[in-house]
Amino acid sequence: MDDLVGEVSSVQMLFPEVVVGYVVVLDHGAPTKRKGVYRQPEGDELLPIYARFKDGLAALARRRPPLWAQGLVEAHWVLEIDTRKRPLLQNPQETARAGEAFLDLLVGALRQREPLLFLGQGQ
Template identity: 75%
Template sequence: MDPAALAEDLQKALLGVLQASSQDSGRQNPLAGYLLHRLRSRLPPYLWPHLQREAPVPGLAREKSWDVGLVYPGGPELPPKPRLLLSLKSILRNPSGSWPNRLDDLVGEVSSVQMLFPEVVVGYVVVLDYGAPTKRKGVEQYPEGDELAPLYDRFKAGLKALSQRQPPLWAQGLVEGYWAIEVDTRKNPLLRDPLRTAQEGEGFLDALVEALRQREPLLFLGQGQ
């Protein structure tokens, strides 16, 4: 698909996310819909019915609804088996206080599911707003220029360190890949670099699907169990 068309579709999805209430549990659904569409183009059609938003998946501590999940039915007396999961997050307020918590949350949510399903492929998608305000003494203060860039660089360095789950490094808490979507809500269009961001998203999904293919090749032969 043409990168320019992908960037336009992504921009529309992001507008849907940003216009939703921060209290809306389905706030990430527009972005999840974009990712579902792009994943379907990479997966065998017989798997499409098992690809869903808000996919409930058991974890060691508790069940969690993942924003996007390829969850294949289990056998008799066996629970459904997650094959590929995506966690969608955003930093739209108080970035200096949010990014360390996002890294800690990622390790926790991923470890919980990997303890039960160590073969699952996990990707992390985060929207980073370079115009995100910080509330100080009851007043929202907006950044000037690119002053949030060093902060987000540290956050992305942390994500890169966690995105190396491949042989021989199978530690719990790591993921197979991440995609940082950089926007600036002070500007139009929202995306800081639309074409590059869309292409990075395609590479991110390609890498996840390739990891799934290597781990469970029978799924791509129509013989998934």
């Protein structure tokens, strides 16, 4: 997450009006490295780690007036998959709803910040 904050801060210093969304894919079947050895996760052992990560993303995804701090993003979208199972995508309907909300939020933020981009498009 430090990389996200750093990269977004760099962009926002040059272009404070930019609207930023962050998409992440979390694989519940991804091999983990412990003591130099890769192994497949057992069951849902990555759930607590991913829950903390998603909480951190939610804390960063609140860049709205008056909170314009550099390093924050307007929105995030988490796609959760499990490469050990078929179909890969977990909760497809909820993921699609979250994706639509993600895009709506980004477009809404852009519409507020750069209304001239939407002239003649039924604002």
